[in-house]
Amino acid sequence: MAAFMFTVTPSIQKAVSLINNIEKSKISLLLTRILSKLYIVESRPFTDEEEEKLQGALGVSSEELELVLQTLEFFVQQAAYHSAKPQVLSTQLKELQIDDDKVDCIAEVWTNGAYGVINRLKSKGLACKKLEDINWRLNLQLAQSTKVKLKAPNTLLELALKSDDDESKERIRLDFSHEELYQFYQQLETIQQQLDTLFK
Amino acid sequence: MSIIQVTGTGKSVAPDRTPFYGARVPSEIKSIIKPINKLDQDVFRKILKLIVASLEGNQVEYDDIKQLETNTLTEEILVLFFTGLTTLLKSALKHSASSLKQEMFKDDLVELQIPNIFHDDLTSVVFGSRRPKIDSHSNDSRPRFARLENLKWRVDVAISTSVLNRVLEPSVQMEMTLSDGSIKTFEVPTSKFHELRYNVAFILKEMEDLEKRSILKIKD
Numbered sequence: 001m002a003a004f005m006f007t008v009t010p011s012i013q014k015a016v017s018l019i020n021n022i023e024k025s026k027i028s029l030l031l032t033r034i035l036s037k038l039y040i041v042e043s044r045p046f047t048d049e050e051e052e053k054l055q056g057a058l059g060v061s062s063e064e065l066e067l068v069l070q071t072l073e074f075f076v077q078q079a080a081y082h083s084a085k086p087q088v089l090s091t092q093l094k095e096l097q098i099d100d101d102k103v104d105c106i107a108e109v110w111t112n113g114a115y116g117v118i119n120r121l122k123s124k125g126l127a128c129k130k131l132e133d134i135n136w137r138l139n140l141q142l143a144q145s146t147k148v149k150l151k152a153p154n155t156l157l158e159l160a161l162k163s164d165d166d167e168s169k170e171r172i173r174l175d176f177s178h179e180e181l182y183q184f185y186q187q188l189e190t191i192q193q194q195l196d197t198l199f200k
Numbered sequence: 201m202s203i204i205q206v207t208g209t210g211k212s213v214a215p216d217r218t219p220f221y222g223a224r225v226p227s228e229i230k231s232i233i234k235p236i237n238k239l240d241q242d243v244f245r246k247i248l249k250l251i252v253a254s255l256e257g258n259q260v261e262y263d264d265i266k267q268l269e270t271n272t273l274t275e276e277i278l279v280l281f282f283t284g285l286t287t288l289l290k291s292a293l294k295h296s297a298s299s300l301k302q303e304m305f306k307d308d309l310v311e312l313q314i315p316n317i318f319h320d321d322l323t324s325v326v327f328g329s330r331r332p333k334i335d336s337h338s339n340d341s342r343p344r345f346a347r348l349e350n351l352k353w354r355v356d357v358a359i360s361t362s363v364l365n366r367v368l369e370p371s372v373q374m375e376m377t378l379s380d381g382s383i384k385t386f387e388v389p390t391s392k393f394h395e396l397r398y399n400v401a402f403i404l405k406e407m408e409d410l411e412k413r414s415i416l417k418i419k420d
Contacts, residue, residue: 039363081365122369124361129386134399138406140414146338148294151414153407156345157400161386172376172384175345178407185404187351188397191372194355195390198370 015071133160232284350377
């Protein structure tokens with residue numbers, strides 16, 4: 001039994017009455033945009049010009065628009081947090097006195113977008129950098145200044161790191177001889193064993 | 201391409217091979233050919249010791265060479281010998297032990313007009329017991345990119361985050377210490393970890409194939 005995601009507060013009640021006045025189609029558009037921009041750092045769902053247009057289109061003042069957008073975002077955030085099924089979401093929204101057709105509309109947008117959003121949030125971490133890409137090249141060194149005939153294979157492995165907030169990309173370049181690569185591989189195998197035991 | 205070597209003294213004609221020092225006698229070796237006849241074997245051995253120490257990676261101090269200075273042996277000539285003999289030994293050590301045979305080395309020394317008394321000492325450096333150490337030092341001093349000195353890792357399972365009540369996703373964190381001193385910490389998502397493992401295994405397989413093939417094609 002899912003906990004109540006929403007407690008009734010005065011601001012929610014005010015938002016609900018505003019939402020009930022907005023057309024169905026507009027609500028789904030607002031919600032789809034909010035979902036796609038959810039939890040992406042430093043981004044707002046609508047730019048300033050778009051917000052002005054919305055105020056005109058929906059016939060609300062700027063504070064009211066602010067309240068509506070925030071409340072919709074809050075609904076979606078809570079739904080994501082609890083990984084709520086659409087029916088659970090519908091029931092709880094109806095408890096808040098939102099009109100049935102609006103609730104159905106919200107639930108539909110949630111059904112379509114939930115999987116993507118939750119997957120994105122699952123992989124969102126707090127660590128600074130994430131491994132994004134792996135490139136490599138394999139060389140056979142034939143000679144050097146101190147040795148004329150040499151047959152030493154070696155590889156250059158490049159790991160491209162990207163930080164979550166798109167600040168910077170970093171590239172780590174590693175040089176491996178055959179033995180060094182084998183040792184690295186054994187360490188990776190140990191890690192894999194640990195991962196495997198998690199899923200037993 | 202065969203090179204018939206014509207030497208100044210016309211003593212002998214070398215067979216179809218280039219001497220170990222190359223097609224032309226390096227200028228450093230040319231300049232010691234005359235003075236070396238007057239060199240004492242003791243001093244020669246001492247210089248050789250210093251050279252071997254430097255080839256194994258130990259620094260040679262200026263004082264070591266200064267000590268060998270005597271009345272007849274000025275610093276200038278000492279330095280000349282040091283350079284000439286180092287070039288000679290380095291060119292000999294470039295070739296692997298199987299491609300440059302002892303007899304060929306001795307023949308080339310004769311060509312260079314190095315006195316016979318020095319031949320044994322020189323041969324013992326190139327083919328003797330110190331050779332593996334010299335080889336491993338030249339291997340270590342190859343120009344290379346940063347190497348992975350140390351890898352620390354951890355596997356975490358995130359149970360809950362501020363945005364999601366139930367996550368239960370494993371993730372791997374790695375801390376790599378590189379040979380140039382930098383420490384890189386980063387997270388590896390599970391899918392990328394599998395990709396990394398796959399790529400490393402693939403490279404290993406390619407390396408082994410390459411080693412098997414090249415041994416047959418490129419002969420020593």
